[in-house]
Structure formats: C-alpha cells, structure tokens
Amino acid sequence: MHRTAVKKVVLEGVLDANDALAQANRERFDEAGTYVINLMSSPGAGKTSLLEHTLELMRGKLRLGVLEGDVQTTLDADRLARFHVPLVQVNTDPGFGGECHLDANMVRSGLSELPLNEMDVLVIENVGNLVCPAEFKVGEDARVMVYSVTEGEEKPLKYPLMFRTADLVLVNKVDLLEHLDFDLEQFLGHLDAVNPGVERILTSARTGRGLDEWCSWLESNTSGTRR
Amino acid sequence: MHELAIADSVVQIASRHAAGRQVTKVYLKVGHLRQVVPSALAFSFELVAQGTPVEGADLEIEEVPVRGKCRECGAESWPKAFPLQCGACGGLDLLILEGEELYVESLELEEQPAENRS
Numbered sequence: 540m541h542r543t544a545v546k547k548v549v550l551e552g553v554l555d556a557n558d559a560l561a562q563a564n565r566e567r568f569d570e571a572g573t574y575v576i577n578l579m580s581s582p583g584a585g586k587t588s589l590l591e592h593t594l595e596l597m598r599g600k601l602r603l604g605v606l607e608g609d610v611q612t613t614l615d616a617d618r619l620a621r622f623h624v625p626l627v628q629v630n631t632d633p634g635f636g637g638e639c640h641l642d643a644n645m646v647r648s649g650l651s652e653l654p655l656n657e658m659d660v661l662v663i664e665n666v667g668n669l670v671c672p673a674e675f676k677v678g679e680d681a682r683v684m685v686y687s688v689t690e691g692e693e694k695p696l697k698y699p700l701m702f703r704t705a706d707l708v709l710v711n712k713v714d715l716l717e718h719l720d721f722d723l724e725q726f727l728g729h730l731d732a733v734n735p736g737v738e739r740i741l742t743s744a745r746t747g748r749g750l751d752e753w754c755s756w757l758e759s760n761t762s763g764t765r766r
Numbered sequence: 767m768h769e770l771a772i773a774d775s776v777v778q779i780a781s782r783h784a785a786g787r788q789v790t791k792v793y794l795k796v797g798h799l800r801q802v803v804p805s806a807l808a809f810s811f812e813l814v815a816q817g818t819p820v821e822g823a824d825l826e827i828e829e830v831p832v833r834g835k836c837r838e839c840g841a842e843s844w845p846k847a848f849p850l851q852c853g854a855c856g857g858l859d860l861l862i863l864e865g866e867e868l869y870v871e872s873l874e875l876e877e878q879p880a881e882n883r884s
Contacts, residue, residue, distance in 0.1 A: 542876045542877065543877050544790060544874050544875070544876065545875045545877040546873070546874055547872060547873045547874075548871070548872045549870045549871060549872050550869060550870075550871060550872075551779050552869045553775045553776055553779070553868045553869060553870065554775070670768075696848060699799075700799070731858075732848050735849070735858040
C-alpha cells in the first residue's frame with residue numbers, strides 16, 4: 540500500500556508541561572504572599588545544616604516553612620522537625636520512580652500540606668544533585684546554590700547550568716579552608732566565568748560565619764512579598 | 767541530564783501530535799547550553815518509543831550553537847565555551863538569543879493517501 544510522508548510542525552518545548560505546572564505553583568505562592576527559594580547543591584554540601592541554623596536564627600523574625608526533597612527516607616525532615624515549622628517531605632522514589640530531582644509536579648504534591656498563607660518563606664530543599672535540578676523550574680522566586688569548598692575549584696566549569704541559574708551561591712564549609720588546598724580565588728574566577736558577578740556569601744554552618752549575611756539576604760529579598 | 771525523562775516527554779508530545787498516525791521522524795532542537803547528551807537521548811528515545819505510534823521513528827537532533835547579543839556594545843557573538851563573552855568588546859553581559867532550546871520542532875508522519883481511505 541502506498542503511503543505518503545507528511546510533515547507536521549509541532550514547536551512544543553520538551554519541558555513545557557513542567558513549566559506550566561511551575562507557573563501554577565507560582566500563582567499559588569503569589570496569592571499567599573510566600574517567597575520561595577529552590578535550595579540546590581551536590582549531596583553533602585551542607586543544605587540541611589544551613590537550614591537548621593537558618594530556622595534557629597530566623598525564629599520570630601520570618602515565618603519559614605520547608606519542603607524537603609529526597610529520593611528516600613525522611614531523615615532530613617526528621618532533623619528539622621524540632622524547629623516546629625511547617626514541614627513536608629516529598630520522596631521521589633515512591634510514586635515518582637526515584638527521580639534525582641524535584642520537578643513542578645512533585646512540589647505541587649507537597650503544597651497541600653503547607654499553610655502557605657501563614658508562611659513568609661518556603662525553602663524547597665532539592666535532591667542533592669549538581670545536574671538535573673537546575674533544569675526543572677518549580678515556581679521559585681530565587682535559586683540558592685550551596686557549594687562546599689571540599690568540592691574543588693572546577694565544578695562551575697563542569698556543571699555550568701547549575702551555577703548559571705543560581706541567584707546566590709553560599710560557599711560553605713569555609714572553616715575547613717586551612718586544611719585544604721582549595722584556591723578560593725580560582726573558584727570564584729570560574730564562578731564568574733559562568734555567572735558573572737553572581738552574589739556569593741562565604742559561610743560555615745559549623746562556626747556560624749556568614750549566616751547573618753545570609754539571613755539579611757533572606758529578609759531583604761522577602762520584604763517585597765510579605766503580607 | 768535526565769535523558770530518559772526527556773525522551774519520555776518527546777515521545778508523549780510526538781504521539782499526541784501524530785493523532786493516530788505512524789511517526790517516521792522526530793525533529794528535535796537542542797541548544798548547546800542544555801545538558802543533553804545526544805547519544806544517551808537517542809538510546810533512551812528508542813527504548814521509550816516502543817509500543818507507541820513513535821516506535822521505530824528516527825530521532826533527528828539539531829544542535830543549536832550559542833548566539834548572544836552584547837548588552838554593552840550590541841554586537842552578536844557565537845561563543846563556543848564559557849565565559850560567554852562578546853567577541854567584539856570582551857564584555858560578559860550577553861543576552862542569549864540561541865542555545866537554550868529544547869523543543870520538538872516537527873514530525874514526519876505517514877499519511878494514508880485519499881484513495882485508500884475507506
């Protein structure tokens with residue numbers, strides 16, 4: 540049987556479905572007056588530790604809530620439970636097939652358990668991963684990236700998308716600098732090559748260095764959205 | 767990046783637009799700034815397409831180089847690597863015009879000719 544070939548123009552973005560859900564999330568956040576941060580890093584850079592200190596320091600100043608993303612376990616949510624803030628854990632393993640990142644749909648699934656109207660800030664702690672989370676908008680206001688000085692100087696060049704889309708980079712574990720051969724200036728140079736002039740704060744969750752600066756950043760960035 | 771998730775999305779988009787017809791080619795545009803490995807994507811695509819109207823289709827990936835317009839001097843450049851720098855003035859403030867694409871551009875479908883339709 541003779542068949543003819545026909546061309547059909549599609550022009551549809553591969554991530555359009557995710558972006559539409561991210562926009563829907565965005566509208567819910569705007570309506571509730573909640574400032575949303577997508578917190579990303581490789582595994583072990585210090586996201587949860589920094590969050591613990593942030594929740595402590597911001598007690599009584601800003602109403603924070605957390606959406607925890609992990610492939611498995613509630614370990615991170617358990618660590619943060621003692622701060623008695625709105626908290627929900629999304630595991631990507633059951634139901635989402637063990638995804639290595641949070642997408643807009645997964646974030647949406649966690650929102651029903653969060654009292655957004657009573658929250659000034661929602662921190663979405665993404666799955667530890669330097670590659671995939673950067674590709675998926677979830678409806679956030681800002682992307683904060685945590686980088687550990689134990690990761691070497693070259694990562695911005697190897698994982699440009701993650702560093703390019705960051706609005707703020709927290710250079711963490713600086714208390715370890717004396718024990719490492721880490722060249723901070725070289726790292727910052729690589730960072731500027733990929734995201735020229737991006738805001739950065741040197742931090743140590745252990746010693747508390749830089750945490751006041753980070754909290755000031757939070758406060759000044761949320762003043763516009765707070766009700 | 768997550769080639770399997772991308773392949774899944776591509777197959778879903780193609781199936782929907784095919785509307786029951788067999789797909790023979792899928793034309794995909796991938797910008798150089800996206801984190802996609804073409805060979806991994808082609809492999810994932812073949813797997814995911816099985817059992818769908820997209821099964822057996824060729825995935826034609828067109829890689830789009832980075833094109834940027836300098837916000838300082840207005841010149842256009844095609845930087846090949848980071849830093850994304852203006853070729854004319856060396857400035858680092860480029861508006862990216864091309865290179866961030868990730869979309870299904872078109873499909874080639876098998877259409878039954880009019881005289882064979884019942």
